[in-house]
């Protein structure tokens with residue numbers, strides 16, 4: 001573990017995006033602990049009894065619905081964004097230094113997890129841990145900057161000249177034919 005462990009702001013971390021100075025943000029997950037799991041079970045049982053009691057109550061409490069926790073709820077799952085200075089690991093990283101560079105300036109958790117790093121890789125991370133990220137400074141989404149395109153403005157001059165010629169040329173031929181006919185008649 002590094003000695004300079006503090007809370008970093010995103011903007012500051014994002015500046016370390018070079019081979020000789022590379023910082024990553026990767027979140028750790030503290031999964032459901034035993035105590036939390038027991039509390040969930042207890043809460044569910046209590047809730048069932050409460051709903052049953054209220055719906056059968058002689059005064060008729062209406063509109064009581066059983067509240068369901070959606071599957072997506074991360075009950076008791078803590079996400080902590082950690083900052084790693086992987087500069088000394090750049091040359092030795094089995095996945096290469098380019099992937100690490102491409103993971104700078106963002107929350108690289110998904111990139112890291114997608115690879116399916118081994119437990120030994122996760123243990124190694126401690127060596128490069130230099131502090132936590134101030135989550136409030138992490139942008140939710142990168143702002144999409146649309147590519148700059150020049151406005152469509154084709155040159156219409158040549159098109160106009162062709163149209164004029166299409167009208168003028170037949171008129172000229174017709175005029176020439178009349179002139180020749182008139183000239184030969186006179187003779």
Ligand code: HEM
Pocket residue numbers: 024084086093094095096099100102103108111112115116117118119120121122124125128
């Ligand atoms: C502190 C951060 C990291 C550490 C300590 C680390 C460590 C390792 C280790 C030890 C391996 C060898 C395979 C294994 O044991 O799982 C590995 C492979 C790899 N890592 Fe990382 N890694 C880190 C971050 C990242 C990130 C952020 C990415 C993606 C952007 C990444 C992409 C890869 C890839 C593509 C491989 C090669 C997988 C393969 O060829 O099978 N790593 N890493």
